[in-house]
Amino acid sequence: MRSPTELAQVFREKQLKLTPQRQLLFGLLHDNDSHPTAESLFEIASKQMPGISLRTIYQTLGELADMGELQLVDLGNGAMRFDPNMGEHQHFVCGSCGAIHDVDITSAPKLRAGSAEGFAVEEIGVVFHGRCDRCNRPNHGEQVSQHSKRSPGIQAKKIRQVKQASSN
Amino acid sequence: MRSPTELAQVFREKQLKLTPQRQLLFGLLHDNDSHPTAESLFEIASKQMPGISLRTIYQTLGELADMGELQLVDLGNGAMRFDPNMGEHQHFVCGSCGAIHDVDITSAPKLRAGSAEGFAVEEIGVVFHGRCDRCNRPNHGEQVSQHSKRSPGIQAKKIRQVKQASSN
DNA sequence: CTCTAATTTGCAAGTCATGCTAACTAACAA
């Protein structure tokens, strides 16, 4: 995503108003690598601008995504994540603390079309699951700070979908 | 997933009842490579057993998944998919007709841990997006038979998440 | 300052999935 200043420029050009709500979000998203959800942005935004609507957060995030300033990342666990990093990259999800880290694609490109027999592959999505650096350290307390409000049933087992590799 | 007969055996051993609802689902899922949703299974099941509850479909699917007979596949577009194919494989999603096809992993393993710098990768999920064989043929009518009832807003742009590869 | 089109809000509604529980029944024993 571009800087708040640059975005302001773009918005003006498109006759989109530079509302305080939007400016606030520009700031919160700029260089933000936490892969926030609409809800988490709402909480933070609410501190600086009490009364801001969650609806507006969704609205603005949607606009930014439409403008190609944000990536929508669905990791299959609850809410959508918003990523201002538009560079070609993948994600690593820590099953212990829930943190989401960027992963540079190094070997991913290799799996290209080769894998899809007969189909015209345009895009490939990859999500790594495991334990992050910190959670791997001896005493880490198993603090699952990420309490995805969504129930555990099917959700918890979705990980089964991606059972593979990493072992050979 | 095992055959209905084998599953019956397993269920008996676990003191789980062999209800007609379960038996019906065993049959509908056996060798089913359509990656159905709970809803689609419900529709089909309803024809053979009017009155069956969608809740029961979810319940049974959840049990089978717990027993390791089904894979839960979340392609990030609407409802969860259920896959009786427990083999290690990936999926290709046709953006035109919505069909989901199995893809054998040939080169995917190569991207292994290498990509995740510093993290302990346990599992990797990969989803290919593109156009299927049929939809690529000259005159195909652009029939988007799959009308995912979910609105288009953010949902439609999720594909942005996986923008990469396939071009080099 | 005035006007107007864009935006924000708040709430309803929609989708997918699970929680809960009364009614039901498969399975087993008598």
Add this chain to the structure above:
DNA sequence: TTGTTAGTTAGCATGACTTGCAAATTAGAG
């Protein structure tokens, strides 16, 4: 066959996340 009962089902409520909608508000132009 009949009774018993633990396991199931069906239905409805609830929950999480997201979007639709329209009235109220406001940024930005003139």
